[in-house]
Amino acid sequence: MPSKRRFGRVRKLPSGRWQARYLGPDGIDRPAPETFSNKTDATIWLADREAELRTGEWIDPEAGRTTLGDFAARWVKERPGLTPKTKQLYEGLVRLHIRPGLGDLPLADLTPARVRTWRATLLDGGLGPVTVAKAYRLLRTIMQTAVDDRVIRSNPCQIKGASVERSPERPVLTVPEVYSIADAMPDRFRLMILLATFCSLRFGELGALTRGAVDVDKGLLHVRRSLVELGDGSLIFKEPKTTAGRRVVGIPGAMLADVIAHLDEFTGDRPDAFVFVGPKGATLRRSNFQKYWRNALQAAGIEGVHFHDLRHTGNTLVAQSGATLPDLMARMGHASTRAALIYIHTNSTRDRLIADRLSELIPASDRARNGHDKPTSEEEGSRDDRSEPA
Structure with a gap:
């Protein structure tokens, strides 16, 4: 016979093992997932469930039987504020990785060990570490939602550093290399190369740039939106993610003549006319632009360079010019210091210049002792005068 208790019931089965059951807050009679070898263990299990109900930590054990695939698909669909591009990225990560x-696993069956095995399998299969980091970060976020929704008790994604994208260092072009690529492009796209580099513009920002956003009198570009090409071929315009992305960028004076010439030859007169369009006047698409980019790289004798490396090169040049951290953030269009600090920290050329300027402040005699700049007779005389007693 079941033992009468204030909470739940325990009974001894014909096998000799003990079963525990309790009435959940949803009115469903719920047995323990396994039987117990003795009555004490069954009673302890019931006490734990009673404590969870009393503290509000009780979790419906059936909720965790939802498969990760179904939960993830619903998560992406219901996630608020996703841009079409980001939603497409998340759908691809869920579907492919x-x-x-x-x-097919129930959420409750996902353990840290299974997540580690899944990640290791992706890496061993040759998937790039950046993509693996993106997939892991998305999985961790999805599972945290399951925790917040009280579907599971804890997040199984516990690998330290697994969500950090450690991209390989991208190449930095020389200024002559930039102009070699620009000169190898069709005339209508030459200015794109220069603006991407010396104004730190992204491809999508260049595609959305209009005549009205170019102030040639003041030498300024007004970056207001970006053109995005989705996987299905559709084009959309999107606002910057942060207010910092909506910015005004100064055009180097040496480039203004190129800007004016391009506007006169390739851009319509209306303020909303796109600065860059295809040969037949179509909106700029990355997929169509790639053939011109590849041909220009081949003609310039340059390999392994992406279009975004132009912006990376430009940001490096800005840092080398002596820009402060706020200057870099404003020009790049970043609200966070993280990306700008990359250029500050890795800019050894600028640091060498700073060191040389500090060296100039060191007394001439000490510079000479260290093998730099022998003191002039005037400096020696000044030192001798200072050393004489009054």
Whole structure:
């Protein structure tokens, strides 16, 4: 006979093992997932469930039987504030990298060990570490939502540093290399190369640039939106993610003549006319632009360079010019200091210049002793005069 208790019930089964049951807050009679070898263990299990109900930590054990694949698909669909591009990225990560290895598992069955195995399998299979980091970070966020929704008790994504994208260092072009690429492009796209480099513009920002956003009198570009090409071929315009992305960028004076010439030859007169369009006047698409980019690289004898490396090169040049951290953030269009600090920290050329300027402040005699700049007779005389007693 079941033992009468204030909370739940325990009974001895014909097998000799003990079963524990309790009435959940949803009115469903719920047995323990396993039987116990003795009555004490069954009673302890019931006490734990009673404590969870009393503290509000009780979790419906059936909720965790939802598969990760179904939960992830619903998560992406219901996630507020996603841009079309980001939603497309998340759907691709779920479809290509999360569902194949983990999608059929119930949420409650995902353990840290299984997540580690899944991640190791992706890396061993040759998937790039940056993509693996993106997939892991998305999985961790999805599972945290499951924790917040009280579907599971804890997040199984516990690998330290696994969500950090450690991209390989991208190449920095020389100024002559930039102009070699620009000169190898069709005339209508030459200015794109220069603006991407010397004004730190992204491809999408260049595609959305209009005549009205170019102030040639003041030498300024007004970056207001970006053109995005989705996987299905559709084009959309999107606002910057942060207010910092909506910015005004100064055009180097040496480039103004190029800007004016391009506007006169390739851009319509209306303020909303795109600065850069295809040969037949179509809106700029990255997929169509790539053939011109590849041909220009080949003609310039340059390999392994992406279009975004032009912006990376430009940011490096800005840092070398002596820009402060706020200057870099404003020009790059970043609200966070993280990206700008990359250029500050890795700019050894600028640091060498700073060191040389500090060296100039060191007394001439000490510079000479260290093998730099022998003191002039005037400096020696001044030192001798200072050393004589009054």
